[in-house]
């Protein structure tokens with residue numbers, strides 16, 4: 573049987589570019605090669621698309637974009653092409669692609685933009701479509717949807733950048749609603765970039781400025797203390813697998829960027845330190861939230877559980893970190909799916925979902 577040609581897209585114009593490189597190396601190194609041929613496309617931080625023929629070590633080192641045999645390329649939005657257009661000087665060639673596997677985190681990859689292009693292209697692609705990607709990326713719209721769907725969340729509020737002149741009035745409203753400490757985040761970011769915890773009005777203002785460096789909308793949340801737990805959901809509704817629940821024991825004040833990817837001091841526990849009934853409730857809410865948000869393929873659903881047992885959803889990551897030690901693949905492994913089986917499963921779901929071309 574002919575092999576299936578998978579185009580892995582990595583990098584991207586995102587403050588999570590480096591995280592994508594780490595995920596991409598693991599994914600490419602573990603795709604079952606008896607079934608799949610891999611075509612690698614990297615997007616530089618400036619947004620150049622390059623067909624990359626080199627090794628995954630060059631991806632992780634960041635040297636990949638200087639490879640002498642890189643060829644500028646693009647995914648054709650024209651459904652007659654269903655592939656990659658490579659532009660080597662004046663020599664233009666088409667490489668047919670069976671399925672795209674985006675391994676990108678954050679803006680311009682996980683947020684529906686890339687998914688929109690792939691939708692136009694008619695090439696099947698892995699993971700969530702435009703709506704779920706967009707909705708889960710924007711914490712304001714995600715929170716509104718969760719509230720509407722009756723999915724439990726902590727108290728929250730938001731402001732726009734153009735409201736900064738009116739900061740004191742907004743701060744009073746937020747303080748009254750949430751009380752200190754207050755968590756402040758950009759509405760569109762990820763990997764904890766731009767997230768901080770404020771203990772008073774002055775810190776709140778600094779936190780808002782820090783968040784506004786990444787987005788034009790800021791989210792405020794009451795501080796939730798308790799367990800930080802995550803559940804991996806896999807499948808296309810209504811057939812979903814919700815994994816065992818895993819827990820993060822952050823080593824920093826909270827689970828920040830350093831802690832997530834570099835310091836290696838945060839601990840994870842599977843299963844989480846919670847009773848079985850609570851873990852099962854979390855798995856049910858994870859599946860409900862996945863379905864409400866129109867997710868497909870995979871997503872990691874993150875929660876807080878307060879000491880009194882209250883379960884609060886934090887966020888859904890439609891393209892969660894995907895290194896071998898990342899929580900999503902580890903949770904799925906706990907459910908009996910090895911890392912290569914998981915990649916195969918995600919690609920298979922994309923091909924199944926693509927049968928009808930509505």
Ligand SMILES: Nc1ncnc2c1ncn2[C@@H]1O[C@H](COP(=O)(O)OP(=O)(O)O)[C@@H](O)[C@H]1O
Pocket residue numbers: 726755757761762763764765767793794795796797800822826827828874886887
């Ligand atoms: N309301 C909150 N209460 C306590 N800790 C929080 C709260 N919101 C976020 N955090 C901490 O900050 C981290 C990053 O916030 P999160 O909302 O998950 O943003 P990101 O999209 O950047 O991952 C979380 O993993 C958690 O450790």
Ligand SMILES: [Mg+2]
Pocket residue numbers: 763764874887
């Ligand atoms: Mg998070």
